[in-house]
Amino acid sequence: MKAVIIGAGMGGLSAAIALKQLGHDVEVYEQVTENKPVGAAISVWSNGVKCLNHLGLESETAALGGIVDSMSYIDGFTGETMCRFSMQPLIDEVGQRPYPVARAELQLMLMEAYGIDDIHFGMKMVAVSDGEDAATVEFADGSTVSADVVISADGAKSLTREYVLGHSVERRYAGYVNFNGLVEVDEAIGPATEWTTYVGDGKRVSAMPIAGNRFYFFFDVPLPEGQPYERGTAREVLTEHFAGWAPGVQALIAALDPATTNRVEILDLDPFHTWVKGRVAILGDAAHNTTPDIGQGGCSAMEDAVALQFAFRDNPDDVYAALKAYEAARTERAGDLVLRARKRCDVTHAKDPAATDAWYEELRSEDGSRIIGGIVSNIVGGPLT
Ligand code: FAD
Numbered sequence: 001m002k003a004v005i006i007g008a009g010m011g012g013l014s015a016a017i018a019l020k021q022l023g024h025d026v027e028v029y030e031q032v033t034e035n036k037p038v039g040a041a042i043s044v045w046s047n048g049v050k051c052l053n054h055l056g057l058e059s060e061t062a063a064l065g066g067i068v069d070s071m072s073y074i075d076g077f078t079g080e081t082m083c084r085f086s087m088q089p090l091i092d093e094v095g096q097r098p099y100p101v102a103r104a105e106l107q108l109m110l111m112e113a114y115g116i117d118d119i120h121f122g123m124k125m126v127a128v129s130d131g132e133d134a135a136t137v138e139f140a141d142g143s144t145v146s147a148d149v150v151i152s153a154d155g156a157k158s159l160t161r162e163y164v165l166g167h168s169v170e171r172r173y174a175g176y177v178n179f180n181g182l183v184e185v186d187e188a189i190g191p192a193t194e195w196t197t198y199v200g201d202g203k204r205v206s207a208m209p210i211a212g213n214r215f216y217f218f219f220d221v222p223l224p225e226g227q228p229y230e231r232g233t234a235r236e237v238l239t240e241h242f243a244g245w246a247p248g249v250q251a252l253i254a255a256l257d258p259a260t261t262n263r264v265e266i267l268d269l270d271p272f273h274t275w276v277k278g279r280v281a282i283l284g285d286a287a288h289n290t291t292p293d294i295g296q297g298g299c300s301a302m303e304d305a306v307a308l309q310f311a312f313r314d315n316p317d318d319v320y321a322a323l324k325a326y327e328a329a330r331t332e333r334a335g336d337l338v339l340r341a342r343k344r345c346d347v348t349h350a351k352d353p354a355a356t357d358a359w360y361e362e363l364r365s366e367d368g369s370r371i372i373g374g375i376v377s378n379i380v381g382g383p384l385t
Helices: 010-021 046-054 058-064 088-094 103-114 159-165 234-241 247-255 297-314 319-348 353-364 369-379
Strands: 002-006 025-029 041-044 070-075 081-086 099-102 125-130 135-139 144-147 149-152 172-184 194-200 203-210 214-222 262-268 280-282
Touching (some): 002 010, 002 135, 002 144, 010 025, 010 103, 010 149, 025 144, 041 046, 046 058, 046 088, 046 369, 081 353, 099 203, 125 149, 125 159, 135 149, 172 234, 172 247, 172 319, 194 247, 203 247, 234 247, 262 319, 280 319
Parallel strands (some): 002 025, 002 149, 070 194, 149 280
Antiparallel strands (some): 135 144, 172 214, 194 203, 203 214
């Protein structure tokens, strides 16, 4: 079978590796000309790590991952620790440590595992169509490619989503902006093996370790959509948003590099359950665009890839049956994660300030079990759990 994959993000590359493992002929097409992912890092939760392990990348992933031994929540204004607890019960329950990793390094690992020289860079898909014997993709340079199956992992603004659904959809602004980047580990910000989160007023500041003595950090600020922002001004902007916050937050603002700090408006999309049209399927953010509030968007894309592999393994001679099996295995699970993230997003970012205050109170009496229970319930339910 020949499969064409559109998009060399973490979803497309995971799918490419997964189908290649079955012995299929896989071609990957990507619009950008080099590996330059938007965003600094992601936390790959245990379900995502299990998928990467399944794709043969166990030691590579572990080498990129930060060691998170504990989590803490800190009152953003007073600096008082609201709760601190070990991650070990989570690792014991799900059987895999999560790994925060730098995006560029995760991308490079996946590209190398697939074969970096086999990725067709600079190829922007402009149209896709399904036919009786093959599906065809057309590129901006006028060229076309046909295959038995097209898996489109063309991201949150997916063109293929529209083709598969037969209509366009509007993504929804989730109400906050996320600033993110990498800094050297600094105990003034938080302990080196802890995921530290400062909260207050519906804002959030987090730092977690990744490999190479670095913290991945992010600041969440509830703001109206479409505010002007000049790249390079993160320090001034964050100093204003976090005036009067605890010393750890001020240390982070002082340490960050404004030139490399990203600013992202957070959007998501109502779940939908049609991911396949004939020989064409969507995967990753194209199929389930979530807010990052439970850190599951990329993990879910990796789960898609493994589920796709299982669907083709179980239906080796029938593309249509395989794609339907993939769709059936994934839409409910992925949609559930989108809605869980949306719920978490609203509480974290004070959509209803009373609910957020109640959460802050809960954090003061947290021994870790409620939070870990919540994270475990996000992690389980994929193709490998
Ligand atoms: P993408 O990574 O967007 O890749 C799509 C690729 O397709 C791109 O390379 C793009 O150039 C290419 N493409 C698009 N259109 C075309 C075209 N027409 N022709 C050719 N190529 C095309 N997830 C987690 O699991 N954990 C986290 O902690 C986490 N944190 C996040 C924090 C933030 C601030 C954000 C915004 C997201 C976060 N996510 C996280 C979500 C995660 O980043 C996404 O779910 C993941 O990147 C989806 O991968 P993908 O391959 O589907 O899409």
